[in-house]
Amino acid sequence: MASTERLAVLVLGIESSCDETGVALVHADGAALPVLLGHALHSQIEMHQAYGGVVPELASRDHIRRVLPLTEQVLAETGRGLSEVDIVAYTRGPGLAGALLVGAGVACALGAALDRPVLGLHHLEGHLLSPFLSADPPEFPFVALLVSGGHTQLMQVDGVGRYTMLGETIDDAAGEAFDKSAKLLGLGYPGGPALARLAEQGDAAAFKLPRPLLHSGNLDFSFAGLKTAVMTQANKLGDQLEARKADLAASTEAAIVEVLMKKSMTALRQTGLRRLVVAGGVGANRALRGQLNAACAKAGVRVHYPELHLCTDNGAMIAMAGAMRLQSGIEQANCAYAFDVKPRWPLDQLVLAT
Incomplete structure (x- = not known):
């Protein structure tokens, strides 16, 4: 691997872990922060809505x-040719096995055809580093609140690949709590955003719902009990549920947000760090951003988020993570085009320093 002072590469990133197909081009030059040149994204939400959730076989198909037309779109929009690509990065896991295999297969085929190295990346590391794509990128070290789909984690991030797990969910993650509660309320797919929109019309203090593990003394999370409490309250309301649905949605969101906010602030106090990064789909939630912004301002802490359109799964975060790993000297790019995927790939297996 060349030193970061001489490293100048064009990274093509491919994301296909679940229900979004994303492709992006990132340019890394020397030790400077890599630059996003362009990206394209296709969401499958409309296709899966009829089923109330993601259908893996349909997602893979x-x-x-989508992946090749999106690749052609990004190349055309950035004025780059496929032969200019130096590294092809792709999501290796975690995610849906069939969906991951599509991205991995295309990436390795492109790498073989171009005689370029490929780089299989961890989906959650992509989210973790996605705020570096924003107009206000963070600096190391920082505390990261990673709230993506089935994952809720707090980490101390000292550099690329230098992650210390501070706390994680022991059952349902925040995103699952949003989605499952939304389903209990009869809201459409995707449930989390639907619940958040409805919550804006309700009274967050209308129902007293639990804040699991809020006073546990550690930084772990648990939202399964909250989902059960929402179901119990919905059953109690019976015929009145429709009239009180917005209040129950607001109370549910308030419980989730309070736990995420207070645990994040505790992590900052325990580590002594003065910078917080929030990444993942739930990081787009307006109530969460509002409470974190207020708490961090009061504590004199800087808080960073990805741009809203980059909170969901996307190719830009994969290309960025690949470029940053190359810059850091972590050698994973190779020209061995046999590939596998890791549908279940705990982030702590990626930790290089604790």
């Missing part, structure tokens, strides 16, 4: 249809 749609990735096959």
Whole structure:
């Protein structure tokens, strides 16, 4: 691997872990922060809505249809040719096995055809480093609140690949609590955003719902009990549920947000760090951003988020993570085009320093 002072590479990133197909180009030059040149994204939400959730086989088939046209779109929009790509990065896991195989297969085929190295990346590391794509990128070290789909984690991040797990969910993650509560309330797919929109019309103090593990003395999370409490309250309301649905949605969101906010502030106090990064789909939640912004301002802490359109799964975060790993000297790019995927890949297996 060349030193970061001489490293100048164009990284093509491919994301296909679940229900979004994303492709992006990132340019890394020397030790400076890599630059996003362009990206394209296709969401499968409309296709899966009829089923109330992601259908893995349909997701995989749609990735096959979308990934090459999106690649051509990004190349055309950035004025780059495929032969200019130096590294092809792709999501190796975690995610849906069939969906991951599409991205991995295309990436390795492109790498072999171009005689370029490929780089299999951890989906959650992509989210973790996605705020570096924003107009206000963070600096190391920082505390990271990673709230993506089935994952809720607090980490101390000292550099690329230098992660210390501070706390994580022991059952349902925050995103699952949003989605499952939304389903209990009869809201559409995707449930989390639907619940958040409805919550804006309700009274967050209308129902007293639990804040699991809020006073546990550690930084772990648990939201399964909250989901059960929402179900119990919905059953109690019976015929009145429709009239009180917005209040129950607001109370549910308030419980989730309070736990995330207070645990994050505790992590900052325990580590002594003065910078917080929030990444993942739930990081787009307006109530969460509002409470974190207020708490961090009061504590004199800087808080950073990805741009709203980059909170969901996307190719830009994969290309960025690949470029930053290359810059850091972590050698994973290779020209061995046999590949595998890791549908279940705990982030702590990626930790290089604790």
